[in-house]
Amino acid sequence: MPLPRSFTNYVGRKLFRFLLTVQGLGxxxxxxxxxxxxxxxxxxxxxxxxxxxxxxxxxxxxxxxxIFVSVALGLVVIGQSVxxxxxxxxxxxxxxxxxxxxxxxxxxxxxxxxxxSRIGAANVIELGTARALGEVEAxxxxxxxxxxxxxxxxxxxxxxGTFALTVYLILGALFSGYLWAFxxxxxxxxxxxxxxxxxxxxGLDFALLALKTIAxxxxxxxxxxxxxxxQPLRLEEVSFATVRAVAQSVIACILLDALFILIYLVA
Amino acid sequence: xxxxAPSKEMPVIEMRDVSASSLRDQSTIIVEKVNWTVAGSDxxxxxxxxxxxxxxxxxxxxxxxxxxxxTYLLLxxxxxxxxxxxxxxxxxxxxxxxxxxLFNHLTVLENVVLPLRYHYDLPKSEAQEKVRDLLxxxxxxxxxxxxPGAIGRNWQKRVGLARALALKPEVLLLxxxxxxxxxxxxxxxxxxxxxxxxxxxxLDGRKITLVATAADLRPWKGRARQFAILREKxxxxxxxxxxxxAASSELVQELLPMESHA
Numbered sequence: 001m002p003l004p005r006s007f008t009n010y011v012g013r014k015l016f017r018f019l020l021t022v023q024g025l026g027x028x029x030x031x032x033x034x035x036x037x038x039x040x041x042x043x044x045x046x047x048x049x050x051x052x053x054x055x056x057x058x059x060x061x062x063x064x065x066x067i068f069v070s071v072a073l074g075l076v077v078i079g080q081s082v083x084x085x086x087x088x089x090x091x092x093x094x095x096x097x098x099x100x101x102x103x104x105x106x107x108x109x110x111x112x113x114x115x116x117s118r119i120g121a122a123n124v125i126e127l128g129t130a131r132a133l134g135e136v137e138a139x140x141x142x143x144x145x146x147x148x149x150x151x152x153x154x155x156x157x158x159x160x161g162t163f164a165l166t167v168y169l170i171l172g173a174l175f176s177g178y179l180w181a182f183x184x185x186x187x188x189x190x191x192x193x194x195x196x197x198x199x200x201x202x203g204l205d206f207a208l209l210a211l212k213t214i215a216x217x218x219x220x221x222x223x224x225x226x227x228x229x230x231q232p233l234r235l236e237e238v239s240f241a242t243v244r245a246v247a248q249s250v251i252a253c254i255l256l257d258a259l260f261i262l263i264y265l266v267a
Numbered sequence: 268x269x270x271x272a273p274s275k276e277m278p279v280i281e282m283r284d285v286s287a288s289s290l291r292d293q294s295t296i297i298v299e300k301v302n303w304t305v306a307g308s309d310x311x312x313x314x315x316x317x318x319x320x321x322x323x324x325x326x327x328x329x330x331x332x333x334x335x336x337x338t339y340l341l342l343x344x345x346x347x348x349x350x351x352x353x354x355x356x357x358x359x360x361x362x363x364x365x366x367x368x369l370f371n372h373l374t375v376l377e378n379v380v381l382p383l384r385y386h387y388d389l390p391k392s393e394a395q396e397k398v399r400d401l402l403x404x405x406x407x408x409x410x411x412x413x414x415p416g417a418i419g420r421n422w423q424k425r426v427g428l429a430r431a432l433a434l435k436p437e438v439l440l441l442x443x444x445x446x447x448x449x450x451x452x453x454x455x456x457x458x459x460x461x462x463x464x465x466x467x468x469x470l471d472g473r474k475i476t477l478v479a480t481a482a483d484l485r486p487w488k489g490r491a492r493q494f495a496i497l498r499e500k501x502x503x504x505x506x507x508x509x510x511x512x513a514a515s516s517e518l519v520q521e522l523l524p525m526e527s528h529a
Contacts, residue, residue: 045391046384130370137290138368140331142382142430143358149385232291 021248028226032155035147047153054157058119058217059164066165069114070172077101077173078180091186094177095196102173103205104264105257111166112216112253115158116246120224123154124245127228128238136229150229155221162217163210170209204267212260216253223249277343279438279476280305280328285337287327289320296335297323301502303495305438308474310464312487315497321480322365324497325442328478329362342437358386361436365443367427369415376402376411379429386434398433404469405429405459421452435470439463441479445486457490484511484519 077098085091127150130136139146178193227245228238282303289295297320305311315321327334330347339346341360348357369378379402380394389397402408405425410418415426424444431439444460445453459467460479466472481487484494487508494505496519505511511519 043385043388045388046381126372133371134364134366134368135370137326137331138364138370141329141362141364142385142434143354144382144385 024230025223025226028230029222032147032151032222032225035145036152036155039145039148039152042148047148050149051153051156054153055160056157058115058154058158058161062115062118062161062165063168065114065118066111066169067172069110070169071176073102073106073110073169073173074176074178075180077106078177079184082181082184082186086186091188092196094181094186094188095193095198096200098174098177099197099200099205102177103170103201103209105261107170107173108166108209108212108216109253109257111162111169111213112220113250115162115165115217116220116224116249116253119158119161120220120249121242121246123221123224124228124242125238127225128233128241129235131229131233132235132238146229151221151225154225155218158221159214159217162220163213166209166213204264208260208263212256215256219252219256220249223252276307278304278340279307279309279342280478281338281340282334283338285327285339286335287320287324288332288335289323290326290332293332293335296500298497298502299336299500301337303502303504305476305478305493307437307476308464309476309478310460310490310492311478311495312484312491312493313478313480313495313497313502314482314484315480317482319497320500321482321497322442324502325362325440325478325480329360329440330357331362358434359436360438360440361431361434363424363427363431363439363441363444365424365446366420367415367423369423369426369430371415374412374414375407375418375426378415378426379407379433382430382434398429401429401432401469406455421448424448425452432469436475437473438476438478441477443480443482445481445483453486457486461490 078094081094081097081101082091085094085097130150136146136150139149174197178188178190181188181193224245227241227248233241280303282301285301285303286296286299287301289297301324313321313324326332327347328339330341333347341348342356344353344356346357348354369375370381373381376395376398379398380389380391383389383394383397384391387394402411405428407422407425407429410422410426415423418426424447428441428444441460444456448456460477463470463475464477466474477491479487479491487494489508492507494508494511496503496505496516505514505519
């Protein structure tokens with residue numbers, strides 16, 4: 001029996017809109033990369049402080065929240081895994097579990113999602129409002145490339161910020177993990193625990209961690225800047241653009257994470 | 268449709284059969300078949316009722332979008348200019364937005380020095396030194412460290428003017444510069460624009476070409492030298508003030524309320 005026309009129309013429209021968004025994001029990403037490379041030497045006195053400000057905004061200023069989350073993450077992973085590992089006599093795998101769960105998966109993804117919620121959403125609102133109030137046209141009238149002045153600092157800031165915060169998040173979770181294990185009377189000395197961690201880590205983990213977190217920061221900043229800046233917006237449309245950008249960023253991060261799982265499996 | 272007499276020198280603005288679309292919706296044409304020549308040091312006012320498309324036409328003239336049809340030359344170069352190598356040519360033209368369109372996260376001083384810092388890669392202190400006279404002449408000194416949101420609309424417009432003048436343009440486009448101003452500020456703007464047109468020390472005494480849009484022609488009497496109107500997608504050059512007063516068009520009478528016509 002054929003599907004109702006209204007349903008196929010709906011699915012077709014959604015699919016078409018999805019493809020248009022992917023095309024737009026791809027083009028925006030390529031333009032941003034080209035601007036980063038071609039305009040690296042332009043207006044350095046102006047751009048350096050702006051970039052530093054964005055790195056601080058997406059990095060050091062979020063550190064208190066990340067310390068709290070890292071302690072909580074250590075508790076969640078250790079708290080759950082210790083009791084199960086003790087039951088099956090596999091407590092020696094605690095370090096390995098921490099590496100797989102925290103270093104490879106939860107740490108980067110959680111850091112990306114936190115940066116998205118704190119900075120990515122703000123990006124869409126700031127840029128969308130600037131767009132709606134005509135500030136982007138003002139930049140163009142002054143011969144200032146909006147992608148260079150507004151997008152590039154955010155992309156660099158968020159990529160570096162996400163990477164740095166993930167490292168802190170992972171370190172915090174690994175240390176607090178041991179603390180929680182110690183509180184639960186797990187018969188594991190600190191030396192053994194960190195030896196397990198070191199034994200489970202490989203050079204590939206470090207390389208992929210860096211790549212993954214920088215890619216998360218890049219994707220989140222790109223999607224949020226695209227929705228705030230790339231299309232004409234009216235003030236009342238900014239909230240819808242923010243919701244769309246956050247949803248698409250979450251999906252993009254999860255897809256990217258899946259891609260890295262494939263790389264781990266192959267490598 | 269009339270056209271102004273061609274100048275012997277290279278025209279500053281030259282449009283042939285130009286159509287312009289709306290900045291927000293590029294599929295909507297707001298004016299068609301514009302044939303317009305602006306000579307160096309001319310002082311034009313383009314009048315029209317609200318919604319006639321004056322701002323969009325000015326945005327197209329400023330090069331923020333391409334003409335929907337026709338040829339537009341700015342000082343001999345085809346517009347719009349989006350490519351980096353010809354950017355310097357485009358910066359010979361400045362644009363003042365109706366509401367200033369200031370960057371709200373920057374202070375007044377930072378707004379004014381932004382184009383200088385971007386295009387000449389100047390350190391902050393050096394750029395601020397360069398605009399000191401500009402801020403003084405435009406009476407913006409007391410507001411230098413305030414953000415745009417903290418100052419009145421009259422002053423916001425003046426900051427927009429200062430920002431456009433920071434790069435010392437040869438052509439200045441002004442979108443409804445007198446709109447929403449109180450009498451004192453209106454008088455200041457008219458006097459200052461006249462000084463710019465005749466050569467101001469801020470621009471090293473160089474005469475500047477001015478094109479302003481307006482919804483009311485009266486304040487421009489005796490100030491601007493050439494007038495045009497925009498109505499129902501048509502751009503018509505009226506000529507001098509005497510020709511404006513002589514025009515019997517219904518629109519001209521609407522734009523000259525309480526004035527007597529010949």
